[in-house]
Amino acid sequence: MQNKTQIMEKVQVSDYFNLGLTQSQLEFVDVRLDTDIPLFIDPSALKIMNTDWSRNCQRLISSYFRLVLENIRNGNEKKAKSLLVELSEPNETHFGHSMNQSQGRGMGQIRAIKIWEALSKSQAVKTGLVKDLEDTVLMIDGIGPDLISDIVTNIIREPLIQYTKVMCEKYGIPMTEFRTKKLWNPDKEIWERKNLHQVVASVIGNPKPLLLVPRELVRESITYNAEEFNSQYLYEKIQNECYSQGLVRTIKNGETRPIFKKDIREQFVGQTVKEQNINLTIDREAVLEQYKSTKDKYPLPALSSEELKKVLDKTRD
Template structure:
């Protein structure tokens, strides 16, 4: 396999590298997690967070102004990021990414979402909890494009530290957080078979199941701590326990998981999202271990389908 460490003869593997030691010529089923960026105290990640906040704040502003042209403009740079080799950049599943044909659908989902309009969804890292069609691959792709400028600088620094040759290449769709627009410029980047490569810090990636488990955890938290204690919500629930006791499965049967429900609950219960992140998510949020990353990037191709 052509991992970064092999191809550039670094003499080190994942535990001794700061970045993800991706395989350069196939998918690496790891995804950038904006929650890990937001929670990090690292100066590099804090810089990424500034880009995310600038992008999200401007997008919400344009959504509320209902200026469709300006909304499309700020989302125009969200094409598939292939330089990181993360996610589904090479597989047939790449159609699930934020490609041009899906942009209108994503825009519609974001602009119509009441959590955005009401201000409940104020952090980009919470987008996957409320917006339909936003899952681990799409949130990763969107985040990658927003922080691409920082990732390029990070790659250049790692190349200098590790003695990796770089070449000047044109890079499109770089978000300028000062001008709040997408620009094109020349950048120094490492090359693999004529294609530029961008390195990703290993502390900001998650497994494919990360987004789905986050949504499911948020749903369970809402049911246990808010829905079950709301008398008005319990009126329509049919009990199946002894002596008419309402069980958790009864509540879930009446209120199955949907992002529309999560949106409505987030608005109805003002403390729901804050309490979930404070009481549940923040204590469990952690970067992947080197071993977890190695189980992805050092797997043989015929073993990839077995990795979850």
């Protein structure tokens, strides 16, 4: 029998376990096992899955981030950092930007401190604008789709292990009992490890757990987008405010139009998009609620089998 550790390069899950199935026939993302693929878990996708499993995931994310914010606002630096530092490198999904063997972007102690500092110093956190994890993408510098995906993966690791078990039973993939990375317990409000049945794949002789992820959860980015919120929601709100106050531009036929967005942008030279989002939202919280409501109902669409295949094939190059 050929040693699988010798043929790992550019092998997907379906190849490794000899499933004889293509991505269109699988419910999970058929990732490569030797590297990361440029896909991310979008927490907004959980809100339209409408299953007990997705609701449990949302509960885990909400309980964790609420506790982080609570400790930051109460000045409990030690507790907040202890919550953040346990977010390990989520190599198990093989999602991310790495072009070689998966390295992950988990925070570790240094990144945990940086995130704590960004949150604790942010007016968006102090004023209560940031309520949900996804809000940080709109207003906290240094937090983007890849980091959100990493954080979510850590928080919902146990549900993903449970989902992986269901998929393994369905597709005949072998599992073995293995010590987990840290799992979030919302009832005890602690991180803990368990011995659970997991999929273990060998890369260069080093066995590592593998998490299978539902196709419905993955996107090439995530739904929340700082630039979109800035331009299509805040700036348009300001345009309407100016128009109602008589601050308009007049076109050749004498009709009036809202001022250009570039004219608004010129007022905030030197501010990052996220700084603008904070400053402009403080007195316009209804705009943020409108944005969140819209995104909850209409997150980015799930990738089709063909779209997933293109991402996976591109990664193979």
